[in-house]
Every structure is written in structure tokens, then in C-alpha cells.
Amino acid sequence: MDIKDIAKSAKEASLELLGAPSELKNAALKNVKENIERHKNEIFAANKKDLQEAQTLVDKGEISQSTYARLKLDENKMRDMLKGIEDVISLDDPVNKVFWTKELDEGLILKKISCPIGVIGVIFEARPDVISQIASLAIKSGNAVILKGGRESNHTNAAIFSAINEALENTLNFPKNAVNLVFSRDDIKGLLELDEYVDLIIPRGSNKLVKYIQENTKIPVLGHASGICHIFVDESAKKDLAIKICVDAKVQYPSACNAVETILVHKNFPAIEELKKALCSAGVKIVENPADFSVEYGDKIVSLKIVENTEEAINHINKYGSGHTDSILSENKDSVDKFMNYVDSSGVYHNASTRFSDGFRYGFGAEVGISTNKTHARGPVGLDGLTIYKYKLFGSYQTVDPYAKGEKTFTHKFI
């Protein structure tokens, strides 16, 4: 099947999924979990093949050691993967939530109700455990999904996908073709053109991948190209605790998108030198060059800038930041209020490490990614971001004419 046919049948599946009851979706997820467990040896064997091929690429310098590490699927990751599916089963169904009910007039009742989006394309790089996570979230939210994994994990992806698909086929009444996997680069190109069938694209991977996708499709894209996160250390911040947070936000996982890239320090913060020393001791290289304020290091490197006041910090962040996550460390209520209201980012933090910006840490159970969009969904995106709403109007044969003529008026009350 070419990508257009795949998208077409995914669309058909999505229409069937619109009315899928929670029990059916959870039964499908339970089958998926059990079938992955049942086939885990085949999956490990497939992963071994990927690792062998990847080793050759590492040797040639074509992929990095860290990509190789991410590729590896061991018993621990398998356990997490299965646990992830269980977690999704236990989450509330995000579909059919009634946001409100309003009487427009006697016997004319309007309801705003959550529903699935439709067909979602997810493009991810070398992390085979993503496939079960995304498939689970899609099933739970009643969306059909087209997955494209990194070529480095093709064997593993295919094995996991095969277990998922077999499980769905064995789930009575579950629509066919709800979960799809494609392999070639041409499929990405094709997918990006299929706005007739695909409602949302979620890229998870390098800045380059995300930017390429954002620039080559009319389909809405949910994600973030870069994570330029800031910490502003205000003059009133508690010295030792502030230093601990700066080190944590950089060192705990330097390549994470929510790691700090620039530390802005109030000129009167009394421990500037201690801060620098602590960062250096933790192996962090400090850069004080304005040309680097837009760089996502993804490494143990951090920009540092002394600022005059909170306003300068806010302006700097709104100018150079990526709208991801920014934190103020301060004991001054006015500064904190200003920062929390005027920093235009999806996450604004007071006295906490930027590294908390994550769907699991927010208690969403799972995440499809982190969005720096200004529409639809922002920040870590869980099940809610995979839904939209529809309006259901329940009438008793009302026509508009008498309302337009003013013979009848609306009551407009929430009930």
C-alpha cells in the first residue's frame, strides 16, 4: 500500500473510532500489552539486529554513541513500556467529556463535548519504545495514527508494530487500520502532503527534523523545534538553593529539551561567583557571549548573563527563548508575579528546576511530546491534546426564523 492508501484507510478507521466506547479501547490496550509481552523475545531479537547494524554506523561515525544507547531495548525498558500501556489504560477516557450544557431556549439544548481529532501522523527518531507509547495514547483517545520511526530502529519497530496490530485484529469490533507504521523517507514526504486525510502531525526528534516538517506541510504540527530554557536568578533568591537548581537544570540530563541553556543573574545576586564555581565543579562550561543566546547546547554548556532587573530578564527570555520553560528564583513577590505573567512561555516556574516540564512529572500519565505552539496545545501534551470538541445541539424541531425576526428570544443559561 502506498502512503495515500494507508492514510485513506486510517481515515476510515478514525471515523469508526469516533464512537468507540471506553471498554472497547481499554480491551484493545490490554490485548496490546499482553501481546507485546507474549512476543518479547522476537522483539528483543529484532532489536539485536538493529543494534548490530547500528554498531556499524557508529564505527563509521554516521550515528552517535548516544543514539546507539537510545536504540537499545532491554528488560528494564520493556517493563517500562508495558507499564506505560497499563498506565494509559488506567487514565480517564478523554473522549465524551461534557465541558458544559447550555439551554439556548426551552427544548433547545447545546452541549460542548470532547471528541477525537481524527488521523494523527507521528514521526519519531531512534527510540523504539515511543511506538507503543504513541499507539496507546492514540487508541485511548480514539484517533487513528500513522507512525514513522527512525530507520535505525526499523527491525524493532516492525516487531513491536506487528505485536500491536495482531492484538488489535484480535480485539472484537476494533476498527482495522487504526495503527499504521511506515518505513521510508518518501513516506514522510507523502504524509506531509495528505492534509485531506491527516489532521495533525507530531514530530518527535531533532530540531532539524521538526523544522523540516514545520516548513513542509499545511497540516497542523504539534511540537517544538528547540528548547532554549532560562533560569533567572533574582537578587533575592536563596543562595545555596538557587545554585542547586541551576546545576540540576543543566547537569541532571543536559541533552533534554527542558534543560537550562541560559542563566540570567541579577547583578545584585550575592553569590555570582559561587554559582559559577558550582557550575564549573559540575563540569559545566560557562559561555558569556551574546551570539550564543539562541543556541540549544544540549550539552554541559550554559550561557550566563548579568541583568539589571526582572524586566531585562523577561525581555531577554521573550526575545531569545523558544517559549518552552523558564524559571525565576526569587523571594520577591512583585518580581515573581511579573515574571509569571509576562514571560510568554508554555511553562513559567517559580523556584523550581526547568526539568519538571514533562508529561509524566505533570501527572498526565504519558505524553505525546512538548509543544511550543501558541494554538491547540501547549507544554507537555497528554491525552487532552489529542482531542478536540464538537457541539451537539438537541432540539424539538426549532427553526431559526422566529429568532431572526425577534419573535422568540434565546434564554442562554447553563444547566
Add this chain to the structure above:
Amino acid sequence: MDIKDIAKSAKEASLELLGAPSELKNAALKNVKENIERHKNEIFAANKKDLQEAQTLVDKGEISQSTYARLKLDENKMRDMLKGIEDVISLDDPVNKVFWTKELDEGLILKKISCPIGVIGVIFEARPDVISQIASLAIKSGNAVILKGGRESNHTNAAIFSAINEALENTLNFPKNAVNLVFSRDDIKGLLELDEYVDLIIPRGSNKLVKYIQENTKIPVLGHASGICHIFVDESAKKDLAIKICVDAKVQYPSACNAVETILVHKNFPAIEELKKALCSAGVKIVENPADFSVEYGDKIVSLKIVENTEEAINHINKYGSGHTDSILSENKDSVDKFMNYVDSSGVYHNASTRFSDGFRYGFGAEVGISTNKTHARGPVGLDGLTIYKYKLFGSYQTVDPYAKGEKTFTHKFI
């Protein structure tokens, strides 16, 4: 100023608006209303100029009589316009609503809070009253806005804009350049390229305009290109009432986007001939040609198709519809449930005219347009569609490290 400079300063205004209190926004709106009233004679004079120029274009056949009619601003429309601003003042502030508060751990509190989107570009055609409506909604929701009206109403738009801008300049502390008006076609082209500054584009006008915009920008577009609305008359529908609704949905305002274009009739509906007769008596031409199922007539013409059952009706709508508004007329609960769940449109109605699909009728106070998008906002879009949310995290100097190591665990409880 060229369009890029305008967008840049609108972006600056939007950052200032992020923290604007309700009182400031309402004071600005009150000033706008009063100033439009104060300058109404200048506005009427400007409108006269537009009408004179438009008359020449009507004579030449370059614009239609109905465009001319929409252009006209009389005392009634002025009163509605001023009342519209008052209505927006009386609406709840959509910003700073706390959706939920969650304890992640002791002393680590996460809040999901509504906030403005940023800079919104609105491109509309010949209806000068739109400008005050959109400007009011933008001010109330804390967004900066760049407006581009139809060239036919250039004089009127400029006069209304001048009154709005003067009022905002005279509102203490209200940011400069929050509301902007541009005139040339090149400005549209320019605007669509400024994804760096503009967060959302809302086109209001012909299908052609909307399609052009959707196809020529990376900025999210909120709107609908076409309104192919359906009514399915089930076999069990109450005869006379069903016929009345079909006539209302087509005749009451045939060029509205929520007017019905295709009536699907169950083969066993016992009054098919009466339905046709009633439509004909109301001056409606009936077309029974499959080639026309995707046509938005915008006129007293309707497609009619006999269907076998509810499933065929649903499939027809999901295939040919535009996801705008579709209605089932039926007394059969199963058919109704199926229709309401499986028709993939922003509005699904039971026993009501499709013409109810409208922000005012839904009680939103005002609308920026109707969206057939599958993300962000769907159906009639009011103030809520002009907002997004941010996550505010309030901590007490927590680092991520102990959570990552499993030394600390999250409590994740809503409070």
C-alpha cells in the same frame, strides 16, 4: 511602516497585553465604544464615499448588489456595532482562568491557566462592522490584532479604525499598537509570511479568500473554506415539522455558511413529495445530481438524495460535507445516537435547523468566525478560541534529581 514593522510592534504590544488586568481592557473597550459614537458622523461620511465608489463597481459588474448591501453602514448597523462592544465588555474575561490546580509534591503546585495567544491577523471582506467586533474581541482576550479589510470599505474601515485607535491612545496604560489596520493586497502576502510575529490568521470571507490563505502560510489558520451543511430526514421524523426545518435551513438566509446544501431523505420518509413541494413553493430549486454533492450553492438551490438508512446518510456527510453543521430529524433514538457520534462535524444537531450554528445563537456574545479545523477551536469561535493556556509551577526550590533517582515521588493530586 511596512507590514513587518507593524507585525513587530504588534508583537511588542501583545507582550505588554499578557498581563493586562480586566479593568484596563474593559476601560479601553468603553473608550472605544464612546469614541466610535462620538465620531459616528465622520464614519457615516466615509461610508458614503465607499458606497459611491462601490456603485461605480456595481455598474461595471465588478461587485455584486449583495456586496454593496453589506457595505452599507446605517444607524441600525451602528447601533448594533456599539451594542456589540457593550456585550463584549459584559462578557467574562477569558484570560487568567484556572482550569485546574495540581499538587505535584508538597510545596510544588502546578496550575493550568488561560492566557492570550499573541498576535492575530484577521482578513475580512466588505463588512465594515466586522472591524469593531474583532477589535473588541482581541482587546478583551488580550491579543494584539492586525486587521485587513476589503478594499470596498477602505474609507469606512479607516474612519472606524481611527476612532478605535484614538480611544486606545487615550486609555491610560493601554499598550500602543495593539490594534492595527492595513490596506493593501501586498500586506496580506507579507502578513502570511510573518510567522515569527503572527500566531494565528483568521480569514472571514469567500471560499476563495480562505483557501488562498490556507494554502499560502505556515501560520495556523482558523476558519472554514466552505459550508456544505446537511439535513438527514429520517423515516421517523415528524412530517410537517421536518419540512418546516428544511425550508428554514435553506430559505431563511440562503447565502449563510450554515444554510443547508444537501437534504438526505430516508427512502421510507412518508412525505417526500410534500417536502419537495414545500421547497419549490419557497422558491428553492431542487437538484438531484451526485456531481453537485460538494457544491455550496449559497443560493435557493438544494441537492436532494434518497438514502437507504442512517449509515448511508452518515457516510455521505463524512464524504461530501465540510465538517461544518449537520442535522438529523428523527424520532429514533438509535439513529440519533449514531448520527450525533459518527458524523465528524463541528456541529451535529438533532431536530433543529442548521442555521443555529452561530456564536450569537450559542450565547458566546460575539464570534470571530466559524472553524472547521480539527485542532484548537471548532464551530463558532468566541473569546475562548482567542486564548490558549500556560502552565505556572510554584515551587520551593525543588530539583528534579531526587525524583529521577526515585528518592522522592510525586503526589499528583488535584487541589
